[in-house]
Amino acid sequence: MPTPETIEQLVLGVLLRMNEDLPASERVAWEASTPIVGDGGLLDSLGMANFLVQVEEAVEDQCGIDLSLSDQDLMDLFEESSLTVRAFSSSLSRKLNS
Amino acid sequence: MSQTTQDLHLVSDFNLANFANVLKSKVGDGWKIRLGPLDQVVPFLSSTEADPKGHVWIWTRPERISPTFHSALQYRKAEADKVLMEVDHFADLLLAAAKRWHKLYVPLWQIPASESYGAGELNFASGVHALVLRMNARLCERVAEVPNIQVMLSDRWTQQAGPKAWSKRLWYLTKTLFPNEVFQAAANDFLSTRKLAQGHGIKLIVLDLDDTLWGGIVGDEGWQNLRLGGHDPTGESFVDFQRALKGLKERGIMLAIASKNEESTALEAIEKHPEMILRRSDFVAMRIDWNDKAGNIREMVKQLNIGEGSVMFIDDNPVERSRVQTFLPEVFVPEWPANKLLYEQELRRLNVFDLGSASAEDARRTLLYKEEGDRERSKAGTDSVETWLRSLDMKITAQPVNEADFTRVHQLFLKTNQFNLSTRRLSEKELQDWMDHADHELWSFRVSDQFGDAGLTGVLGLDLGSGPTALITDLILSCRVMGRRVEETLLHVAYTQALSRGKEMLKAIYLPTERNKPCLDFLLRSGMHTADDGHTFTWSMEQPYSCPGSLELIMPAATTKP
Numbered sequence: 001m002p003t004p005e006t007i008e009q010l011v012l013g014v015l016l017r018m019n020e021d022l023p024a025s026e027r028v029a030w031e032a033s034t035p036i037v038g039d040g041g042l043l044d045s046l047g048m049a050n051f052l053v054q055v056e057e058a059v060e061d062q063c064g065i066d067l068s069l070s071d072q073d074l075m076d077l078f079e080e081s082s083l084t085v086r087a088f089s090s091s092l093s094r095k096l097n098s
Numbered sequence: 099m100s101q102t103t104q105d106l107h108l109v110s111d112f113n114l115a116n117f118a119n120v121l122k123s124k125v126g127d128g129w130k131i132r133l134g135p136l137d138q139v140v141p142f143l144s145s146t147e148a149d150p151k152g153h154v155w156i157w158t159r160p161e162r163i164s165p166t167f168h169s170a171l172q173y174r175k176a177e178a179d180k181v182l183m184e185v186d187h188f189a190d191l192l193l194a195a196a197k198r199w200h201k202l203y204v205p206l207w208q209i210p211a212s213e214s215y216g217a218g219e220l221n222f223a224s225g226v227h228a229l230v231l232r233m234n235a236r237l238c239e240r241v242a243e244v245p246n247i248q249v250m251l252s253d254r255w256t257q258q259a260g261p262k263a264w265s266k267r268l269w270y271l272t273k274t275l276f277p278n279e280v281f282q283a284a285a286n287d288f289l290s291t292r293k294l295a296q297g298h299g300i301k302l303i304v305l306d307l308d309d310t311l312w313g314g315i316v317g318d319e320g321w322q323n324l325r326l327g328g329h330d331p332t333g334e335s336f337v338d339f340q341r342a343l344k345g346l347k348e349r350g351i352m353l354a355i356a357s358k359n360e361e362s363t364a365l366e367a368i369e370k371h372p373e374m375i376l377r378r379s380d381f382v383a384m385r386i387d388w389n390d391k392a393g394n395i396r397e398m399v400k401q402l403n404i405g406e407g408s409v410m411f412i413d414d415n416p417v418e419r420s421r422v423q424t425f426l427p428e429v430f431v432p433e434w435p436a437n438k439l440l441y442e443q444e445l446r447r448l449n450v451f452d453l454g455s456a457s458a459e460d461a462r463r464t465l466l467y468k469e470e471g472d473r474e475r476s477k478a479g480t481d482s483v484e485t486w487l488r489s490l491d492m493k494i495t496a497q498p499v500n501e502a503d504f505t506r507v508h509q510l511f512l513k514t515n516q517f518n519l520s521t522r523r524l525s526e527k528e529l530q531d532w533m534d535h536a537d538h539e540l541w542s543f544r545v546s547d548q549f550g551d552a553g554l555t556g557v558l559g560l561d562l563g564s565g566p567t568a569l570i571t572d573l574i575l576s577c578r579v580m581g582r583r584v585e586e587t588l589l590h591v592a593y594t595q596a597l598s599r600g601k602e603m604l605k606a607i608y609l610p611t612e613r614n615k616p617c618l619d620f621l622l623r624s625g626m627h628t629a630d631d632g633h634t635f636t637w638s639m640e641q642p643y644s645c646p647g648s649l650e651l652i653m654p655a656a657t658t659k660p
Binding site: 020021022023024026046049050052053056057 | 113115116119120122123262265267268271272277278281282
């Protein structure tokens with residue numbers, strides 16, 4: 001099973017790839033502590049949907065696990081006040097290892 | 099010329115927000131991307147909203163355009179005629195919208211090739227995949243004659259994106275039909291289309307020889323042992339590559355050689371090898387020696403009088419490619435595959451050739467430039483430019499632009515960069531409308547001499563509206579005939595037309611671009627009065643503007659518009 005560090009790298013990789021499709025002025029210097037959604041979150045609703053789809057695909061490609069991030073338990077995370085890259089990655093790691 | 103922003107409206111029945119972002123990341127400040135409301139295609143096309151300078155990207159799903167086709171997707175029976183009637187209705191809307199907008203871009207319809215509709219899916223009468231083919235064919239037929247509707251080959255984008263080109267995840271979460279890989283490819287096609295429309299396509303391909311045009315090193319192996327044709331996969335691929343190049347040449351793209359070789363050895367191979375498709379006469383210029391290729395290419399570009407940005411260099415050797423790219427940064431140097439079997443495929447993949455509306459002049463381009471070479475060589479044998487010009491026995495035929503000339507004249511409007519007074523990139527319709535105005539005159543100029551016929555190479559636009567001043571709106575000259583007093587002849591015709599309308603003054607306003615300084619240089623030495631701004635030039639009608647004595651001008655006697 002993938003380690004939490006592997007998952008964090010995978011998530012950061014997805015976010016950095018998403019940057020490539022954005023105008024230069026809208027690109028984000030993503031780090032583990034950068035909030036994704038919630039207070040100071042940098043993804044809008046479309047960006048979040050893109051992010052979820054790409055994480056699903058990356059997990060499938062790199063870890064061979066069929067994942068559905070539209071499951072309610074994970075979607076609930078996005079209702080938290082602020083969700084950073086690291087917090088999201090930890091959650092995802094727990095889900096994948098459960 | 100100041101940079102003006104153009105609008106690109108995105109209109110679709112699925113979510114194009116990601117496409118808008120991809121476009122914004124690629125197109126730069128010259129474009130404003132405007133994302134329309136979702137699934138409002140028909141209301142948008144039916145509305146009276148208009149912008150003669152605006153561009154519109156209309157991306158639809160076949161099932162939204164044809165309810166009958168939608169039934170077919172639900173495994174119900176569909177009548178092909180009814181589907182095509184619905185396509186006709188959509189085409190009618192496009193045709194009407196094309197009159198209100200500068201340009202429409204319409205990707206062809208697709209459904210995933212992986213979707214299966216049973217054994218009859220290619221049944222010509224009502225199979226689902228057959229229906230999509232017929233819908234696309236009908237759409238293409240209906241809009242083929244409309245120059246400002248550009249049908250886009252969307253298959254290429256989904257093929258490039260591979261098996262993940264259709265994302266059900268994105269569809270159900272965001273109503274986005276495609277992932278960004280497809281949008282990237284579509285945006286690249288849009289940029290290529292715009293580049294070509296602005297006359298920035300490749301006009302000259304400079305080729306290396308050894309392991310580029312044939313397999314092997316001719317100097318080491320001899321022409322008899324080159325890998326070219328025969329029962330050999332590599333030899334066969336080189337022949338196909340040459341065939342593709344020959345086809346491009348016949349569509350007006352010039353070919354040249356820059357090769358480090360003994361010239362006599364290389365030419366022997368070109369002339370004698372029985373499987374060579376390209377022969378010596380197919381090349382407009384050659385530099386086969388041991389000199390630096392970048393320097394050789396620069397010389398050929400100068401000789402042919404074209405911009406470096408119109409040149410592509412193909413060489414199997416990455417060191418040579420790197421050197422040329424470093425020293426000639428405007429030259430397009432594509433990465434070239436190491437696998438020789440992929441050369442032809444790579445050439446076809448490059449979307450840099452404007453093959454849409456080849457004119458008679460395009461097809462003759464290599465011959466025209468060869469004649470120019472003969473002309474330049476004759477210059478070396480004379481003691482002054484005037485003597486040389488007289489020896490050319492030049493004839494210039496000037497006439498108001500007619501239907502037969504129109505395509506070439508429009509091409510010159512779009513493609514001429516160096517000698518272009520105002521660089522007005524008008525659509526065909528805009529040019530026709532401008533020409534139809536009672537006070538406007540548009541003249542074409544054909545140039546010939548003892549070496550050959552350069553064809554239609556000059557355009558003069560005049561606004562002879564009310565007031566004492568005649569305005570030269572367009573002064574356009576192909577680089578093929580620059581410096582041969584054709585420039586002065588254009589001004590002479592402008593003078594005679596202004597005189598016939600009783601004008602007191604002839605005026606030209608130069609609009610600078612990055613590349614049209616040759617036009618300014620001419621105006622500064624033309625004898626016209628230069629205003630303080632350095633860009634406005636006038637000529638008083640009290641003094642005739644004479645036709646150069648070194649040439650014969652043929653023009654109709656009575657030339658005022660009714």
